[in-house]
Amino acid sequence: MKRNHSPWLYQLRQDRESTKLTKDIETDVVIVGAGIAGVSTAFFVLKHTDKRVVLVDRFKLAHGATGHNAGQITSYFERGFASIAEEFGLPMAAEGQQGVEDAWGLLDEMYTEAGLNIPVSRFVGHAGLSTVEQVNFHLKNNHMRKRAGLNIETIRIAEDAPFAPEISGQYAGLYTFVPHKEILDLLETESTEYIASLSYQKGCANSALLCQEVVGFLMTKYAERFSFYEHTPIEKVILKPTGALIDAGDHEMMAGHVVLCTNGFAGVTIINEGGLGINAKFHHLVHGTVGYMSGYLETMNKPPIAVSYFPQLSTMIEYDEESGDPYYYLTRRQYEYEGTRDVNLISIGGPELRLEDASVYGSDAEYPDDIINTIDTFVKKTYDTDPNKKIDYVFTWHGLMGYTRNGIRLIGCEPANPVLMYNLGCNGVGILPSIYGAKRVAQLLAGEVLGPSIFDIPQV
Ligand SMILES: Cc1cc2nc3c(=O)[nH]c(=O)nc-3n(C[C@H](O)[C@H](O)[C@H](O)COP(=O)(O)OP(=O)(O)OC[C@H]3O[C@@H](n4cnc5c(N)ncnc54)[C@H](O)[C@@H]3O)c2cc1C
Incomplete structure (x- = not known):
């Protein structure tokens, strides 16, 4: 059995001091959760308002999903654009999708203003498709993206794909036929089951390292208005008409606003004094899925890539509660390991485990052997196919997704x-x-009136 050992946490400063809340305090905004959501929310609230901000985490900075992800920067939803448009209407779906794509600019803003120099790569990433259903799913999404005025994804279909003659005429102009080999080359595989590809802007970064660096910047730049406390679990929030009382165990905080950036598994009791009850059992609103990943190192002799592979047995072509076999996502990037910068990290994810009760997830749970084998079988079949090579997975990690x-x-x-x-x-x-x-929350706190969006909180 291997342990939960993430390449992202490995790169964090081990000598950074963490501070716990040791007194009662009063502030304007308390942000609960110091992953990428909480840290970027702190960044934009501090930038766009004059409010005092306190960021708290029950454990350590970026040690949640942010420290256990695949680190791909990508703007797609695990749900097709066409179905989002069906639910919310095309204009609102387009605004939401465009907003997420524009977050590339917000990331640049954070990076530049905080004066960071950590590696962030940006390139065209690819997905390999193997069935006509997957291809039609993405053609439909592309069709709706075009109608909505969004950039379309580049879809290539092998000219020898058996379903090529049956592609609906309404999708003309949304794809091109190319030699099968061109697709396999893009996907860096010889596995001929992939008969189409989808390409779009992607990138990669260590989002935990990004959080560490941005928090360091905020502590200096906004020393008068920003505090950060770790090992400070929030157990109860009592909402009043104009503020909140926040129970942090031994101490309490009074704040004008509380922003939950807890990935969904807050375990926080919320009492709305004098108002309607709030269903704060987030596991009723949000369910948990554990994502497993493995990573190995090799000489840095190839550029960064991000490729997702949807094998024939994968049913997960869109967000699907009952998803069957996984799709796999592989990223290759420059990685600094044991003081050397000339290695590539190949990280692969795919296998997932859905939890009915997310509170049973333990970040220190061991990494199951059968998952190592599942990922290794995929890698040997698809990407690193030398039968004589024994791959040493230096990193194996898992994280909880809400x-x-x-x-x-x-x-x-x-x-x-x-x-x-x-x-x-x-x-x-x-x-x-x-x-x-993060930017949207900052705009709301700055008093801007924003129109309805696909991200609005439903009444429950
Ligand atoms: C295996 C895996 C692969 C992924 N791959 C990608 C990818 O390639 N690209 C991508 O964009 N996304 C990916 N994600 C998702 C992405 O990592 C998350 O969406 C993102 O990191 C979530 O950030 P967050 O800040 O919302 O949550 P988290 O990083 O989980 O942070 C939430 C924080 O809240 C704290 N907290 C919770 N409850 C309390 C409480 N009561 N009191 C105080 N603190 C509390 C936690 O300790 C935690 O630090 C992946 C996730 C996983 C698990």
Whole structure:
């Protein structure tokens, strides 16, 4: 059995001191959860308002999903754009999708203003498709993206794909036929089951390292208005008409607003004094899925890539509660390991375990052998096919993802009491949506009136 050993946490400063809340305090905004959502929310609230901000985490900075993800920067939802448009209408779906894509600019803003120099790569990433259903699913999404005025994804279909003659005429102009080999080359595989590819802007970063560096910047730049406490679990929030009393165990905080950036598994009791009850049992709103990943190192002789592979048996072509076999996502990036910068890290994820009760997840749970084997079988079949090579998975890690009922992040004010706000629910892909949500929360706190969005909190 291997342990939960993440390449992202490995790169964090081990000598950084953490501070616990040791007194009662009063502030303007308390942000609960110091992953990418909480850290970027702190960044934009401090930047766009003059409010005092306290960021707290029950454990350590970026040690939740942010420290256990695949680190791909990508703007897709694990739910097709066409189905989001069906639920919310095309204009609102387009605005939401565009907002997440524009979060690339917000990431650049954070990076530049904080004066960071950590590696962040940006390139065109690819997905390999193997069935006509997967291809039609993405053609339909592309069709709706075009109608909505969004950039379309590049879809290539092998000219010898058996279903090629049957592609619907309405999708003309949304794909090109190419030699099969061109697709396999893009996907860096010889596995001929992949007969189409989908390409779009992607990137990669260590989002935990990003959090560490941004928090360091905020502590210096906003020393008068920003505090950060770790090992400070929030157990209860009592909402009043104009503020909240926050129970942090031995101490309490009074704040004008509380923003939950807890990925959904808050374990926080919320009492709305004098108002409607709030269903704060987030596992009723958000279910948990454990994602497993393995990573190995090799000489840095190839550029960064991000490729998702949807094998024939994979049913997960979109957000699907009952998803069957996994799809796999592989990233290759430059990685600094034991003081050397000339290695590539190949990280692969895919296998997942759905939890009925997310509170049973333990980040220190061992990494099951059968998952190592599942990932290794995939790698040997698809990417690193030398039968004589024994791959040493230096890193094996797992993390908890919060899925909302409709697969879309929750961003904004609690309808029953706007003192409480949310930027949570990773839904598989959470880095850019968290950053987008951070800016939106900051705008709301700055007093801007924003129109309805796909991220609004439903009444329950
Ligand atoms: C295996 C895996 C692969 C992924 N791959 C990608 C990817 O490639 N690209 C992508 O965009 N996204 C990916 N994600 C999702 C992405 O990592 C998350 O969406 C994102 O990191 C979530 O950030 P967050 O800040 O919302 O949550 P987290 O990082 O989980 O942070 C929440 C924080 O809240 C704290 N907290 C919770 N409850 C309390 C409380 N009561 N009191 C105080 N603190 C509390 C936790 O300790 C935690 O630090 C992946 C996730 C996993 C697990």
